[in-house]
Amino acid sequence: MATLRDPQPLTTQATALSPQPFLRWWRIVWPPLLIVGLIIGVWEIISLLLVNGLEESTFSYRQQQSILPAPTKVLAAFIANADIFLNAARVTLVNAFIGFAIGAVIGYGLALLMAQARWVERSFYIYIVASQMIPVIALAPILYGIIKEETLLKITVAAYLTFFPVTVNVLKGLRSVNPLSLELMQTYAANRREVYTKLRMPTSLPYLFNALKIASTGSLIGAIVAELMGGNEGIGVLILKLQYNSYAASDKLWALIIEAALVGMIFFLGVSILERLLVPWQPEFRKK
Amino acid sequence: MAVAQETKPIGRNSSLVRWLKIVLPPFITAVVVLALWQFEVLHSLLNIKTFQLPLPTQIIESAGKRSRDLWLGTNYTLLEAVLGLLIGSAAGFLMALVFVWFDFARRGLMPIAVTTNAIPIIAFVPIMSRWFGFDQPTRIAVVTMMTFAPMVVSAYKGLTSLDNNSLDLMHTYAANRRQVFFKLRLPSSLPYVFNALKVGTTASMIGAVVAEFFNSAGGIGKLISNNIQSGDFALAWCGVIIVTLLGMGLYLLVSLAERFLVPWDSANRLPI
Numbered sequence: 160m161a162t163l164r165d166p167q168p169l170t171t172q173a174t175a176l177s178p179q180p181f182l183r184w185w186r187i188v189w190p191p192l193l194i195v196g197l198i199i200g201v202w203e204i205i206s207l208l209l210v211n212g213l214e215e216s217t218f219s220y221r222q223q224q225s226i227l228p229a230p231t232k233v234l235a236a237f238i239a240n241a242d243i244f245l246n247a248a249r250v251t252l253v254n255a256f257i258g259f260a261i262g263a264v265i266g267y268g269l270a271l272l273m274a275q276a277r278w279v280e281r282s283f284y285i286y287i288v289a290s291q292m293i294p295v296i297a298l299a300p301i302l303y304g305i306i307k308e309e310t311l312l313k314i315t316v317a318a319y320l321t322f323f324p325v326t327v328n329v330l331k332g333l334r335s336v337n338p339l340s341l342e343l344m345q346t347y348a349a350n351r352r353e354v355y356t357k358l359r360m361p362t363s364l365p366y367l368f369n370a371l372k373i374a375s376t377g378s379l380i381g382a383i384v385a386e387l388m389g390g391n392e393g394i395g396v397l398i399l400k401l402q403y404n405s406y407a408a409s410d411k412l413w414a415l416i417i418e419a420a421l422v423g424m425i426f427f428l429g430v431s432i433l434e435r436l437l438v439p440w441q442p443e444f445r446k447k
Numbered sequence: 448m449a450v451a452q453e454t455k456p457i458g459r460n461s462s463l464v465r466w467l468k469i470v471l472p473p474f475i476t477a478v479v480v481l482a483l484w485q486f487e488v489l490h491s492l493l494n495i496k497t498f499q500l501p502l503p504t505q506i507i508e509s510a511g512k513r514s515r516d517l518w519l520g521t522n523y524t525l526l527e528a529v530l531g532l533l534i535g536s537a538a539g540f541l542m543a544l545v546f547v548w549f550d551f552a553r554r555g556l557m558p559i560a561v562t563t564n565a566i567p568i569i570a571f572v573p574i575m576s577r578w579f580g581f582d583q584p585t586r587i588a589v590v591t592m593m594t595f596a597p598m599v600v601s602a603y604k605g606l607t608s609l610d611n612n613s614l615d616l617m618h619t620y621a622a623n624r625r626q627v628f629f630k631l632r633l634p635s636s637l638p639y640v641f642n643a644l645k646v647g648t649t650a651s652m653i654g655a656v657v658a659e660f661f662n663s664a665g666g667i668g669k670l671i672s673n674n675i676q677s678g679d680f681a682l683a684w685c686g687v688i689i690v691t692l693l694g695m696g697l698y699l700l701v702s703l704a705e706r707f708l709v710p711w712d713s714a715n716r717l718p719i
Contacts, residue, residue, distance in 0.1 A: 226577065383567055419566075
């Protein structure tokens, strides 16, 4: 985007030619790593100050610790309960992913359908937009009243949260083909199906992946909230259990929440890597 | 449809036809769905009972009976959502400004901000309620966290994606940094800021409600989850409908503000 602004792009281009991908990678990675390290360090110091001079295993110690348990304690709690935590994460992630996949397929299908005729789009698009306004996760308890099966509920909520961004983005993508390319297709007497498979659908892929990145988090949140509504295993269930177990389990609670955050990042990262493999022609992936 | 093919009539008439063509299809869909719902066709299709999915008339009746609870909950939740959205967006915009001015801060913090988008913030509610108690501040903090990162990313994109020709023009006029900032950078960031705000309106309502599913002192979310547990589905549906309407209202409000403040960028708007 900023090509003519200053001479900087030239120099970055020069470094791109140098055969040191690791060095380039390191230059991007070290500042955030430094900051994360600083945050953890400050966190450790604050939490040590909070429990300063208090006997371990006394009530006031636990009370202070529940405000901010030290990172080392959190890590220890995670390692001590690793099998329970990892199992919960697996259950939540698998359900979220199944829902995510189903929602993506439905969303893409809906977008294809709405791209066919204006009247279909007119009749449904506004509701699809309105469905974004509906607190779908707030519907989770109501859906739980209807779908009693735990796994099915998680998958349904995750799918519902995925389909919306996919439909809206893909519809935009199918519509935003280059007019010149479209004219070229017409010049070659391409039929409707060919226009779709060779032009419109490839054009929609970057839009699809944008939506999938949003939906990766959305489906995970959906699965967790569905678990809050009543389930037997998963991250949401564990959070509820630990939350009521107030002062004693704060280090476990923190470990679990950090795990949830990491699961979200891994999901997001997975979609981003897939995007790079499947849609490598996007400008932002070009070597700088 | 036949009317539209007539030779262009008087302006007012044709705009009425256009308006009808936009409004009629969704309106018909709504009427059909409501009818299927009211006459229990949906129930037999999905194989559910009316106590699980109450009829529209039952929902309205329930809203009339418990209007005071709904009103209190609405005020409670709306305040959380709006305050959280305002604080989170303002902080996000400030952070984006810092990124523009100090490149090192951007290199260190931008990846973290982007990653925050991938985190299910809802999971942080128990920690927040330990810090801020079971009342509104917890929910405000959660909504702030939810709206902060998207605003950082969007606003930074807006503040940096300047039109090169405009920048050249500013240089030709010997504009100083401050002038470039106020006359070019800030205005060109506004569409991006409003995009983040619009996404934020619904996210903040939903965030506030879902955060109330954990032990909360009040609000629509508490009302929804409590009444699900006690089996009063009609009242829970009232809650969902209220949250939907509030989300739409906030969205429209932000869209209107955008129309006034960014009149030059109305092309990419959603058809609302």
